């Protein structure tokens with residue numbers, strides 16, 4: 001992504017910098033890949049709901065994948081069409097369900113029988129029919145971090161395959177819901193295609209099974225989870241959409257008129273954002289050198305939360321010589337560490353540091369812990 005360092009020098013840090021032209025190229029790649037296929041793409045707002053980014057994304061006509069009532073409101077405000085909104089989450093409250101029904105969203109991705117009953121009840125009270133998909137837990141290991149694996153049986157998400165018959169029958173029997181299809185989302189930052197191939201096989205089995213029971217699905221939602229390259233963002237600024245879509249083009253047996261829905265979060269926005277910060281101090285103890293930034297886990301929590309690593313670049317050091325540093329934030333938590341044993345050119349107080357690939361789950365997870373200001377943002 002573009003990093004206009006001269007402009008950065010006058011700006012107060014820390015801030016997120018977003019490259020809108022990279023976002024546009026990413027969206028164009030997706031558009032080209034799905035051309036001619038019955039594929040519908042949604043953007044998962046939880047990855048980054050910055051209104052400027054949403055404004056770019058909504059222009060391409062893609063839908064919205066939502067996980068709270070406030071996200072439904074934000075998506076409406078940004079101009080997403082309710083007919084292209086899907087709402088997932090294990091704990092939808094009554095007002096959130098009402099918000100979805102009042103706005104006639106396309107689909108609730110239902111995660112339990114009690115939830116399905118409440119959606120039916122609320123829809124009945126309003127004299128409406130709510131579209132739903134059943135979120136299936138396919139018990140596929142996405143081989144990603146355990147905090148972002150969602151499709152295995154020890155996980156709170158979705159409904160297990162062994163009880164699916166009953167749940168589908170129940171959905172068909174309730175009069176104020178309309179069963180549109182099945183929903184899957186097996187995890188995030190998935191960097192091999194094998195889990196997606198396994199998912200296709202599982203879907204083919206299930207679609208065939210339910211067809212025999214006389215149940216047809218207008219839509220299969222395969223979720224998101226496509227990973228991005230955190231270690232070499234400059235070489236791979238756009239996620240491998242071509243190979244990813246090929247798996248579904250080749251492996252999924254679609255029925256007449258059936259659509260496949262995709263819900264990308266990270267793979268759309270991650271590479272378009274960098275967190276820019278200044279070095280406050282360089283500190284040394286008997287065994288280590290620390291680079292202490294003015295950005296911390298309140299701005300970018302992924303390293304503290306899931307041991308994630310972002311590529312770190314010193315934007316202003318002219319030094320050829322390198323040193324090994326631990327790069328840390330200023331927050332009063334021992335987990336406020338961006339990287340240990342990071343090789344950087346000799347770094348000084350005042351240097352500008354970029355944490356790359358920070359467009360997804362960065363700004364959207366920022367907090368005010370330690371009473372810090374939320375990070376600013378700028379666009380280039």
Ligand SMILES: *Cc1c(COP(=O)(O)O)cnc(C)c1O
Pocket residue numbers: 044046047065067088185187188189223224225226263264265266267360
């Ligand atoms: C978070 C989420 C997504 C997006 O996941 P990414 O890994 O960011 O692509 C898609 N669908 C659901 C249901 C989600 O919860």
